[in-house]
Amino acid sequence: MKLNINGKIHNVELPSDTPILWTLRDELGMTGTKFGCGKSLCGACTVMLDGTPIRSCITPISFAENKTITTIEAISEQKVGQAVQKAWLDIAVPQCGYCQSGQIVSATALLRDNPKPSDEDIDNFMSGNICRCGTYTRIREAIKVAANNLETAHD
Amino acid sequence: MIKSNAELAEQISNISRRNFIRGFALTGLVLAVGMPSVLWAEDIKYGRNGMPEGWVDNPLVFVSIAEDGTVTIVAHRAEMGQGVRTSLPMVVADEMEADWSRVKVIQAYGDEKTFGNQNTDGSRSMRHFFMPMRNVGASARMMLETAAAAVWQVPVSEVKAMFHEVHHQATGRVLSYGEIAQAAAKLAVPERADLVLKTPDAFRYIGKQSNKLIDGADIVVGKAEYGIDVRRDGMVYAVVAHPPAYGDTLLSFDDSETLKVPGVIKTLTLESTPAPAFFNPLGGVVVVATNTWAAIKGREKLKITWKSGPNAGYVSETFRKEMEKSANSQGGKVLRSLGDAYKTLATTENKIHAEYYIPHLAQAPMEPPVATAQYNNDSCELWAPIQNPQAAVDTVAKWLDFKPEQVKVNVTLLGGGFGRKSKPDYMVEAALVSKALGGKPVKLTWTREDDIQHSYFHTVSLEHLEAAFDDKKRASVWLHRTVAPSISSTFDTSAINQMPMEAGMGVVNVPFDVPNIQLENPAAIAHTRIGWYRSVSNIPHAFAVQSFIAEMADHVGRDHKEFLIELIGKDRKIDPRTLRDEWNYGESPEEYPLDTSRMRNVIEHVTQKANWGKKMAAKTGQGLATHYSFTSYVATVVEVAIVGDGQVTVPRIDIAIDCGPQVNPERIRSQIEGACVMGVSLALFSEISFTNGVADQNNFDGYEVARMNNGPMIINVHIMPTTDYDAPLGGVGEPGMPPIAPALCNAIFAATGKRIRSLPVRYQLES
Numbered sequence: 001m002k003l004n005i006n007g008k009i010h011n012v013e014l015p016s017d018t019p020i021l022w023t024l025r026d027e028l029g030m031t032g033t034k035f036g037c038g039k040s041l042c043g044a045c046t047v048m049l050d051g052t053p054i055r056s057c058i059t060p061i062s063f064a065e066n067k068t069i070t071t072i073e074a075i076s077e078q079k080v081g082q083a084v085q086k087a088w089l090d091i092a093v094p095q096c097g098y099c100q101s102g103q104i105v106s107a108t109a110l111l112r113d114n115p116k117p118s119d120e121d122i123d124n125f126m127s128g129n130i131c132r133c134g135t136y137t138r139i140r141e142a143i144k145v146a147a148n149n150l151e152t153a154h155d
Numbered sequence: 156m157i158k159s160n161a162e163l164a165e166q167i168s169n170i171s172r173r174n175f176i177r178g179f180a181l182t183g184l185v186l187a188v189g190m191p192s193v194l195w196a197e198d199i200k201y202g203r204n205g206m207p208e209g210w211v212d213n214p215l216v217f218v219s220i221a222e223d224g225t226v227t228i229v230a231h232r233a234e235m236g237q238g239v240r241t242s243l244p245m246v247v248a249d250e251m252e253a254d255w256s257r258v259k260v261i262q263a264y265g266d267e268k269t270f271g272n273q274n275t276d277g278s279r280s281m282r283h284f285f286m287p288m289r290n291v292g293a294s295a296r297m298m299l300e301t302a303a304a305a306v307w308q309v310p311v312s313e314v315k316a317m318f319h320e321v322h323h324q325a326t327g328r329v330l331s332y333g334e335i336a337q338a339a340a341k342l343a344v345p346e347r348a349d350l351v352l353k354t355p356d357a358f359r360y361i362g363k364q365s366n367k368l369i370d371g372a373d374i375v376v377g378k379a380e381y382g383i384d385v386r387r388d389g390m391v392y393a394v395v396a397h398p399p400a401y402g403d404t405l406l407s408f409d410d411s412e413t414l415k416v417p418g419v420i421k422t423l424t425l426e427s428t429p430a431p432a433f434f435n436p437l438g439g440v441v442v443v444a445t446n447t448w449a450a451i452k453g454r455e456k457l458k459i460t461w462k463s464g465p466n467a468g469y470v471s472e473t474f475r476k477e478m479e480k481s482a483n484s485q486g487g488k489v490l491r492s493l494g495d496a497y498k499t500l501a502t503t504e505n506k507i508h509a510e511y512y513i514p515h516l517a518q519a520p521m522e523p524p525v526a527t528a529q530y531n532n533d534s535c536e537l538w539a540p541i542q543n544p545q546a547a548v549d550t551v552a553k554w555l556d557f558k559p560e561q562v563k564v565n566v567t568l569l570g571g572g573f574g575r576k577s578k579p580d581y582m583v584e585a586a587l588v589s590k591a592l593g594g595k596p597v598k599l600t601w602t603r604e605d606d607i608q609h610s611y612f613h614t615v616s617l618e619h620l621e622a623a624f625d626d627k628k629r630a631s632v633w634l635h636r637t638v639a640p641s642i643s644s645t646f647d648t649s650a651i652n653q654m655p656m657e658a659g660m661g662v663v664n665v666p667f668d669v670p671n672i673q674l675e676n677p678a679a680i681a682h683t684r685i686g687w688y689r690s691v692s693n694i695p696h697a698f699a700v701q702s703f704i705a706e707m708a709d710h711v712g713r714d715h716k717e718f719l720i721e722l723i724g725k726d727r728k729i730d731p732r733t734l735r736d737e738w739n740y741g742e743s744p745e746e747y748p749l750d751t752s753r754m755r756n757v758i759e760h761v762t763q764k765a766n767w768g769k770k771m772a773a774k775t776g777q778g779l780a781t782h783y784s785f786t787s788y789v790a791t792v793v794e795v796a797i798v799g800d801g802q803v804t805v806p807r808i809d810i811a812i813d814c815g816p817q818v819n820p821e822r823i824r825s826q827i828e829g830a831c832v833m834g835v836s837l838a839l840f841s842e843i844s845f846t847n848g849v850a851d852q853n854n855f856d857g858y859e860v861a862r863m864n865n866g867p868m869i870i871n872v873h874i875m876p877t878t879d880y881d882a883p884l885g886g887v888g889e890p891g892m893p894p895i896a897p898a899l900c901n902a903i904f905a906a907t908g909k910r911i912r913s914l915p916v917r918y919q920l921e922s
Contacts, residue, residue: 014446015417022448026392031384032377034570036521037603038451041855044521072377085375089367092821095829096236097374098381098521098570119868127864130855132521132571133236134832136863137870138825 003064005030006074012061020056020064021045024071032072032101036130043129046102047071053109055128072101080150081108087146095133103129107143116147201743203283206274207545208267210283212290213344214298216269217247220340224319224333226253231263231270232280233542234370235520235572236829237888238822239280241369243288246818249360250292250353251299253332254319260369265544265564273566274543276577276687277740278785278886281818285884293350295339302339303330318359355880361818362880370568382540382567385527387596391420393588394450394600396457397439397609398427400848401683402464408440412456418449422457423591425584430465430648432684434550436584437609443592447600464848469682471615471844471851475512478617478638478679482510487636487677488652491663491735496632496673499623503631506623507710509703512913513695515843516613517850517858518688522570523606528585529596534561535589539582540569547579551586562586573833574687578611604853611686612843614639618699623671628711630722633669637662639695640681651678653692659738660784661696661893664731666751668724674735683845689833690892693784697893698900698914701780705901706910715779715901716762726752740786746883747786754781757790757811757875764873765792765809774798775806776905780898785886787814788875791831793867793898797906801920805835805867805899813875814885820874827872827891834895836861839916 003010005028012027024030024047033056036044040055047056048070049063056069075081084107087093094100103126110117110125117125122140131139203210211217217229228244244260247253263270271287296316303321304311307328314323321330360366373379398404410422420443427438440457444450481487485497500506526539528551535555541547544564552562569576585599601609616639623632641657643650653662653676662674688694708718728748731739739747758781762768767777774797781790791810795803808831817823840859844851852858861867900911903920911919 018446018448022446025384026446026448029386030377031380031386034381034522035383035447035600036523037855039603039854039856042521042603076376088375089371092368092371092825094236094368094371094374095238095825096234096521096569096571097370097379098568100374101377104375123864127862130521130860130862132519132573132833132860134829134861134866135825136832136861136866137828137868139863 001061001065003061004068006069006071014061016062017060020047020059020061020069023061024056030071030073034098034101036099042099043106044099044102046105046129048105048109053106072105075105075108078108080112083146083150084108084111084142087142087149091138091142091145093135093138093142095135099129099131103131103139107139107146111143111147111150115150117143201746202741203272203287205741206272206283208272210287211269211271212287212294212347214291214294215340215344217291218251218295220332220336222333222336224257224331225259226257226332227259227261229263229270230260231273232284233273233275233544233566233569233572235275235542235569235576237280237826238368238819239275241366242281242819242822243284244369245360245366246285246288247292249358250289251295252316252318255360255366257319262566265548265566267545273545274577275572276542276574278889282786282884282886285818289352290347290350293352294345297345297351298339298342299332299335301342302335305338306330306335355878362820364821366819366821379568381522381570382538383522383525383570383600385538385567385598387527387529390527390596390598391443391445391592392447392450392600393441393443393597394447394454394602395425395439395441395584395605396454396459397437397605398461398464400464400467400469401432401437402430402466403461403848404464405438405440406460406462408460409458412458413442413453416449416453416456418445419453420444423588425587432645434546434578434580434583436580436587441588443588443597451602466682467848469845469848471514474615474682475617479510481677481679482617482619482636482638484677487675490658490674490676492673494671496634496671499632499671500621500634503623506621506632507706508619508621509706509912511618511695511699511702513616513698514914515615515683516688516837516841517607517610517843518573518575519607519858519860520569520571520573520575523603524575524581524601525599526582526585527596527598528582528589530555530586530589530594534563535586536563536565537582537586538565538567539579540567540572540576541579541582542569542572542577543579547582550579551583554583555586555590573689574691575610577687603855607843607853607858608850611645611684613688613694614642614685614692616695618695620699620703622703622707624711628713630667630669630707632671633667634673635662635700636675636677637696638677638679639692640679640685642685642687644681645685651680652676655737657692659736659740660692661700661782664734664736664749664783665700666724666729666749666754667722669722682848690784690889693782693889693893694837694896697780697782698896701782701894701897702900702912705778705904714768716758716767719779719781720755720758723751723754726755740886742786749783753788753813754783757781757788757813760873760875761790761792761809761811764811764871767792771905774906776902778898778901778903778905780894780901782890782893784890784893786883787812787885787887787890789890789894791894791898793895793902795899795902795906797920801918801922803839803903803916803920804865807869807871808867808895809871809873810891811873811875812890814887814890815882816877816880816884817874823874823887824872826887828870830889830891831870831895832861832866834892835866835899838896838899838914839865842915
């Protein structure tokens with residue numbers, strides 16, 4: 001099967017029900033996308049499929065045929081993703097950092113579609129991503145900082 | 156036969172000594188538990204001196220400088236989000252006048268003889284290693300200065316290291332660190348007594364706000380390497396079908412369907428070990444495959460018959476009733492007794508009592524337990540997220556019948572730890588599987604189901620409290636009966652009482668100025684593996700004690716804060732030994748007394764910041780709690796708002812911590828923020844319960860934790876300032892946790908009039 005991942009075509013020979021997560025991690029060695037629950041409950045595995053954030057732990061590679069997958073490794077190629085990463089560092093969001101790949105991909109998708117999210121928008125969009133270290137208040141702040149920086153860049 | 160705590164502790168410490176002599180010292184794991192036993196022996200060592208292998212401050216072990224000036228500093232403690240890979244090397248960099256932007260940090264492998272104690276738990280990395288790391292940096296700086304002085308042939312007193320260079324001020328000559336590194340490394344390391352430490356006004360990084368995380372840039376691009384990210388050439392992947400209840404064993408299994416799953420290579424078995432659990436693997440059936448997913452699918456197809464073990468009858472509801480019975484009956488091991496609580500209770504009309512229940516919890520770090528192992532005939536190398544790498548070396552060596560020096564444990568970043576990754580059972584599994592595969596490298600991953608069902612669980616507790624009041628509405632009796640299976644049961648099946656370590660987490664070491672005090676610990680038998688969970692027994696003890704004080708204040712119609720401060724009594728430094736606290740977090744009772752003025756200060760500070768007593772809208776309320784743990788003082792005011800059909804929201808938390816000198820204030824802040832969120836998790840959502848020995852929860856749907864939309868909205872961390880860097884340091888990672896749940900439930904009472912005595916709150920407010 002051919003998979004378009006971060007703009008590059010990969011040939012993978014795996015059963016079509018293999019989740020994107022394990023294809024990325026074990027088959028292709030792209031370990032930025034994390035395993036957290038395997039049941040779409042925690043968001044650690046979030047990647048974009050044709051720009052839409054999805055949980056790669058339950059999404060089989062058959063769904064990704066003729067679509068494009070974007071992972072944390074390439075999120076900086078998007079202007080919004082880059083702003084999110086910068087805000088994450090400026091606010092010092094990460095503690096252990098393990099869930100932050102998924103958080104950053106989710107936050108990037110949020111800001112791309114909703115450049116000025118309210119607290120409620122942020123909470124609703126981001127509540128699928130668990131952070132056991134408890135960085136939520138900083139994530140909320142960093143999303144707002146990224147939003148402001150992006151807006152300023154537009155002016 | 157039932158053993159007393161003292162006998163048990165003695166036995167545990169004897170085990171550790173014996174093993175030490177035999178060359179596979181289980182020091183890290185056993186001494187951590189057994190330490191209390193020897194605490195008050197005459198030759199007792201405290202703090203960093205009391206830890207297995209103590210501490211090392213040799214700069215040649217921790218620092219190297221390349222010719223291009225890159226300074227490489229070894230981080231010997233495990234990074235799990237507390238920032239230790241940034242903060243400890245930063246201390247070295249500061250003392251040695253290094254430019255942090257030219258510092259590289261490398262992680263030490265597990266070897267306590269070389270690096271000093273590496274068991275990253277107990278909120279003590281900075282407490283124990285601030286001084287040694289300052290010594291390391293100061294030694295390196297002085298060696299660089301001596302080397303430069305020799306080049307210039309001037310007295311060393313005329314040269315000064317400044318920001319990655321040594322200067323000869325009289326002549327304006329400058330040598331970079333890279334230029335003199337080789338010469339400096341050949342010099343003798345200065346004697347400890349000759350070290351000149353910086354004065355705090357000269358600190359560049361210590362105590363400053365804007366220190367960049369050493370791994371931050373890698374984390375945000377997905378490049379940071381956690382245990383689960385390790386890859387080795389020719390590596391295969393494994394998962395284990397563990398026995399459903401602790402103590403169950405494998406009878407038979409049919410893997411014919413498993414072997415049909417594409418990618419599955421083979422199955423093999425791991426033997427179960429009888430209790431006590433130590434850090435031994437649980438046993439079960441291993442599925443080996445070409446990727447993790449194939450292994451998981453293969454595991455689903457196994458048909459396994461288990462033989463029920465001694466814990467197959469463990470039912471949480473029943474066990475709770477048993478604990479309630481114990482907690483309601485006078486007796487049990489007496490932990491402390493002052494005056495005559497029973498007599499006063501019998502003769503006083505004005506009195507109250509209450510019981511509090513706190514369930515088992517799972518640490519559930521976002522990265523589940525995982526390990527990669529590569530076995531050879533005469534060695535084994537492992538890569539894993541592990542809080543206690545020396546225990547991993549020792550335990551794996553024991554299982555492979557190797558000497559510790561034949562086992563190498565590489566410590567990766569931890570995707571969270573919270574106490575779960577103190578126990579290297581999953582690493583033993585990986586080592587045994589690699590051995591069974593003839594030395595093939597294997598990555599063995601626990602799924603979330605494995606993690607939540609087979610943790611070393613936080614204990615389950617029933618806390619019974621009674622108080623009586625004199626005619627001035629002051630407390631005349633404080634009675635606390637604490638019932639909970641002990642962590643020591645994980646190391647000794649006959650252990651039925653709380654260890655000094657557990658009793659010293661908020662049962663005995665409470666500073667209350669009450670004339671009659673009775674503290675008791677009835678027995679409780681463990682039916683699952685009990686282990687450390689961030690802040691450990693402080694969670695149930697603080698929940699009960701701080702909730703009960705609010706109930707007492709309410710009963711006599713007094714302001715909670717005023718009543719709490721009165722109960723603590725006048726400012727004084729209490730020798731923990733006079734409280735029968737035989738543990739004191741392993742610290743010297745002289746250096747670390749229980750200082751009630753510091754407790755009062757955090758209460759005063761946080762109530763002021765939170766505007767305690769302000770007028771609140773309907774269905775909203777403030778709650779207060781304080782708690783001393785890991786030698787730090789914390790007080791918090793939590794605000795709740797009850798919405799919809801009884802859902803609790805937390806609009807704001809104010810929390811004050813006095814942890815003594817602050818090395819990395821920004822990471823202190825982040826740790827306390829995280830503790831607030833985890834405290835809200837266990838207060839509102841999280842519970843592990845058992846039916847027939849099996850945990851009822853198995854993923855984040857059943858085992859719920861706080862999320863963005865139901866965690867605290869605003870967290871204001873107030874760090875009590877200090878400028879005295881010679882003062883003893885307090886812990887940071889854990890002390891924020893314990894007061895959150897009681898403050899939150901006190902706030903619920905203020906908002907609704909309903910008293911929560913059983914965690915989690917979950918649906919208790921729904922009509």
